[in-house]
Amino acid sequence: MKPIRVLIVDDSPTVQLILKRILSKEPDIDIVGVASDPFEAKDLIIKDKPDVITLDIEMPRMDGITFLKRLMSYSPIPVVMISSYTSKNSMRTIEALEAGAVDFVTKPSQDIERGFTSLRDEIVAKIRVAGQAQVKPLFLWRKAPTKTAKTLHAISHKLIAIGASIGGPPAIRKLLCGISFQPQGIVIAQHMAAGYTRAFAQKLNGLLPVEVREARDMDYVDQGRVLIVPGGRHMRVVRDGDGYIIRLNKISLTQNPSIEVGRSINVLFHSVAESAGSKAVGIILTGMGNDGVDGLAAMKEAGAYTIAQDEASCVVFGMPRVAIERSIVDAVASPEDIPAILFTAIK
Helix, strand or coil: CCCEEEEEECCCHHHHHHHHHHHHCCCCEEEEEEECCHHHHHHHHHHHCCCEEEECCCCCCCCHHHHHHHHHHHCCCCEEEEEECCHHHHHHHHHHHHHCCCEEEEECCCCHHHHHHHCHHHHHHHHHHHHHCCCCCCCCCCCCCCCCCCCCCEECCCEEEEEECCCHHHHHHHHHHHCCEECCEEEEEECCCCCHHHHHHHHHHCCCCCEEEECCCCCECCCCEEEECCCCEEEEEEEECCEEEEEEEECCCCCCHHHHHCCHHHHHHHHHHHHHHHHEEEEECCECCCCCHHHHHHHHHCCCEEEEECHHHCCCECHHHHHHHCCCCCEEECCCCHHHHHHHHCC
C-alpha cells in the first residue's frame, strides 16, 4: 500500500517543523512539501500531487478558507484544518467543513511543542482517515432564509434522531434544509469537539425556519426545534409524560475522550429506542467506524424506521456501511433524498 503523501500549509515555521516531525515518524505517511501560504502551496500541489493537505485558517496573502474553497472547486483534495481555537475561528472551521474539509485539529493555545505532542495520535489518525476520504467539488452554504421564508405545514408525531461523524456537517445541512414538515423534534449527535458544536448549531439556525441550538439539560424536545448534542457530552432522550426531555452527562475525565466521543451516537440512539420506540426515525450518516450502529439496531428492534446514507454521497462510508451490512436499515439514500423518504415514512 502506497504511503499517504501530505503537504503541510502553515505560516508558522514552528508549527511546520512540529507537524513534519510528527508525521515523518509514521511509515505510511510521506511529507512531500511544506508551504507558508496558499501561493506556495499551489505550486507544490501541481508539482507533487499530495493525497492530503493540512491547512491553517489564518495565513498571509490569502486566508485558508478562501484557498480551500478554490481548491475544492477546481481540484478537490482531502484537507485537514489545523487552526487555533477562538469563537471566530470555530465559525470559520464550520465553514471549512462545509466547504469540503474532511476534519480539523485545534492547535494548542499554550506550550505548542508539548501540546502538539499530546495531539500526535489525533493528528495521525485524521490524516489517515483523510487519505481514504471521498472529497467532492465544493457545495456552498445556502443563503440563509428568513425565519418565515419556509412554512412547515405538515405535522408528525415522530421523533427524528440523526448521527454523523466525518463529513457530517454538510450532510446534515442538506438533509435538514429538505425537510418540509414538523416532526415531534429532531435530535442530532455529530462527532465534534466542545465549542464547535455551538458554532455548528448557530450556522444551521441561520439557515432554517426552526430553532437550532445546542441542547441543555432538561430541555423539552418540541416541534420546531432541533437540538444538537454539545461537544464533550452524552445526550439521552427520556420520556416525560406524553413528550420527551433531554438529559446530559459529562464525559468523565478519567475515560478516554476519543473513545467516549465515539460512543455518543449510540448513547443517543439507545435512549430514543427506549423512550420513543416505533414513534421515531433513526438516520445514520457519513463517518468512520461503527458508532451508532448498535443504537440504530435497538431503534429498529423497537419499531423505529431506519435510514442510512448511501456510499456515493458519503465522505467516509464507514458507519452507514456497517449498518447496511447488518441489515438494520429500511432505506438507503443521499442526504438530499432522505427528506422525501422521511415524509413518506411519517405518514
